[in-house]
Amino acid sequence: MPDFIPADSVGLVSPTVLSIDQPIMLECGRELPHYQLIYETYGTLNQAKSNAILICHALSGDHHAAGFHSMEDKKPGWWDSAIGPGKAIDTTKFFVVCLNNLGGCKGSTGPTSINPETNQLYGPNFPIVTVADWVKSQTVLADHLGISQWAAVVGGSLGGMQALQWAISYPDRLRHVLLIATAPKLSAQNIAFNEVARTAIKSDPDFHDGYYAQHNTLPRQGLGLARMLGHITYLSDVAMGEKFGRELRTGNLNYDYGIDFQVESYLRYQSTSFVERFDANTYLLMTKALDYFDPAQKCDGDLAKTFAPIQANALVMSFTSDWRFSPERSHEIVNALLSNGNNVTYAEIDAHQGHDAFLMPIPRYLEIMTSYMQRVAQECTEQ
Amino acid sequence: MSLRLDLQIISDWIPDGARVLDLGCDDGSLLNALQQRGVSGYGLEIDNSKFADCISGGGNVIQADLDQGLPQFADQSFDFVILSQTLQAINHPDFLLEEIVRVGKQGIIGFPNFGHWQCRVQLALGGHMPISRTLPNAWFNTPNIHLCTVQDFEQLCQNKAISILNRSIVNHAHKDTLGTRLLPNLFGQIALYQIKKS
Numbered sequence: 001m002p003d004f005i006p007a008d009s010v011g012l013v014s015p016t017v018l019s020i021d022q023p024i025m026l027e028c029g030r031e032l033p034h035y036q037l038i039y040e041t042y043g044t045l046n047q048a049k050s051n052a053i054l055i056c057h058a059l060s061g062d063h064h065a066a067g068f069h070s071m072e073d074k075k076p077g078w079w080d081s082a083i084g085p086g087k088a089i090d091t092t093k094f095f096v097v098c099l100n101n102l103g104g105c106k107g108s109t110g111p112t113s114i115n116p117e118t119n120q121l122y123g124p125n126f127p128i129v130t131v132a133d134w135v136k137s138q139t140v141l142a143d144h145l146g147i148s149q150w151a152a153v154v155g156g157s158l159g160g161m162q163a164l165q166w167a168i169s170y171p172d173r174l175r176h177v178l179l180i181a182t183a184p185k186l187s188a189q190n191i192a193f194n195e196v197a198r199t200a201i202k203s204d205p206d207f208h209d210g211y212y213a214q215h216n217t218l219p220r221q222g223l224g225l226a227r228m229l230g231h232i233t234y235l236s237d238v239a240m241g242e243k244f245g246r247e248l249r250t251g252n253l254n255y256d257y258g259i260d261f262q263v264e265s266y267l268r269y270q271s272t273s274f275v276e277r278f279d280a281n282t283y284l285l286m287t288k289a290l291d292y293f294d295p296a297q298k299c300d301g302d303l304a305k306t307f308a309p310i311q312a313n314a315l316v317m318s319f320t321s322d323w324r325f326s327p328e329r330s331h332e333i334v335n336a337l338l339s340n341g342n343n344v345t346y347a348e349i350d351a352h353q354g355h356d357a358f359l360m361p362i363p364r365y366l367e368i369m370t371s372y373m374q375r376v377a378q379e380c381t382e383q
Numbered sequence: 384m385s386l387r388l389d390l391q392i393i394s395d396w397i398p399d400g401a402r403v404l405d406l407g408c409d410d411g412s413l414l415n416a417l418q419q420r421g422v423s424g425y426g427l428e429i430d431n432s433k434f435a436d437c438i439s440g441g442g443n444v445i446q447a448d449l450d451q452g453l454p455q456f457a458d459q460s461f462d463f464v465i466l467s468q469t470l471q472a473i474n475h476p477d478f479l480l481e482e483i484v485r486v487g488k489q490g491i492i493g494f495p496n497f498g499h500w501q502c503r504v505q506l507a508l509g510g511h512m513p514i515s516r517t518l519p520n521a522w523f524n525t526p527n528i529h530l531c532t533v534q535d536f537e538q539l540c541q542n543k544a545i546s547i548l549n550r551s552i553v554n555h556a557h558k559d560t561l562g563t564r565l566l567p568n569l570f571g572q573i574a575l576y577q578i579k580k581s
Binding site: 331343345348 | 425431432434435436437438439441442443444445446447455456457
């Protein structure tokens, strides 16, 4: 619980729900006749509506990017280190929008919503949505808010893929794009990790082919295992070594198959807390959206050709110890932008935290982002 | 904000509206000054500690290791590729030089002249590795691993079929004097060259 709200926090915030009756056609060929998007906003939209920033969330993120929902909250929103008054994404200058994506489980329509056609939970019948579908639905939210052009679309990891898709699909609807710890497509190794996660979930006896809610249960083992695996790959060897080393939980080896090491205890805690707050069908869907993302596919893998429509200026950032979305993957993006002559800045941040580094308050990372966003803010006032 | 003098000379060589690649762009001061004149392009820099300054000034800066060459850039894709006070810190300066004239229609190279008489005296009479205003580090902690003289550089250009279009050999105050004009390899401290593929 925060005893007091820090001065650089957006403070107490509450989400808004937008109900949309205009059907959305999805890439998979299915249509959602009606859906809702839950979102939060921080800061004030200026009169010219030129200072809006869209934050796209990653796999397990949601619309609550900054601030607190109540004084009882243990933690602020997932990217509070970067969003707030005086922070890198300065809410005294920008109007920041963050939504829960379609297919999510935090208030936007997804597997845990009721299918109006059957009056049953969607569950595993919720259509698989893609990054392009998300971006399409985000344009509906932008229209609703009266934002014809974002000052910047910002995302890390899977969020970066959405930001990239924005720049490709709606080039005149954003001036800047921030692509952090992301990739133009997943590697075979990344897809393999996702498949292990999915197999863990689907082979849990409590999964019931995705109809676990109807059986009043949750695939806790499977989703927990998926989360454990994810967690290991989001950290680096060094980060885990620094955090836990070989520290023992009780000081002694137990000579049984229970928990000996602190790292085991940490992983179990992470997985048990995750399964209570995240839906397994959503997890499956998010990993598929990651796997499917490959905008260059339509251009025979030619990334520069894929990026040809992009007008936005780009800030690309990667982290040295990130082996899920390694700096080399960012180089692919940067090189394609360079060969098209786009305005692009690229920084490779020294960090030992692995992929998770993009969520951490790493001084050099935030300094560079702050500097870039100040330039973006300056343009907003010149508009 | 006034430019460092060698950067000012380089800036004077670059026409308005040109497209440039600044290798080892540091805090982006040259890039950002050129931008005021409609010059566009990118800076490459291995150390991101001054990226915030570069970005504030409006420059596009890319973190990259020049020892890897410039594989991300197409042939002749820039009007000028600039390498100022960095050649001597590169692992394979000959390779980078080839890359510069491949990617740039012209290259602009600036380096400290190791043939300056003070360097020669320190080594010949003092018997120790030279330390000067332009080369202030001791031998064991210097980033400058490939020092050369005006003569060496011109020889390398000749070997690599690179033509010298223009040169400016100046003293530490970036002035050209009678000495730097008559005996540049002896009296010049800083050498600036404009080169292209023959």
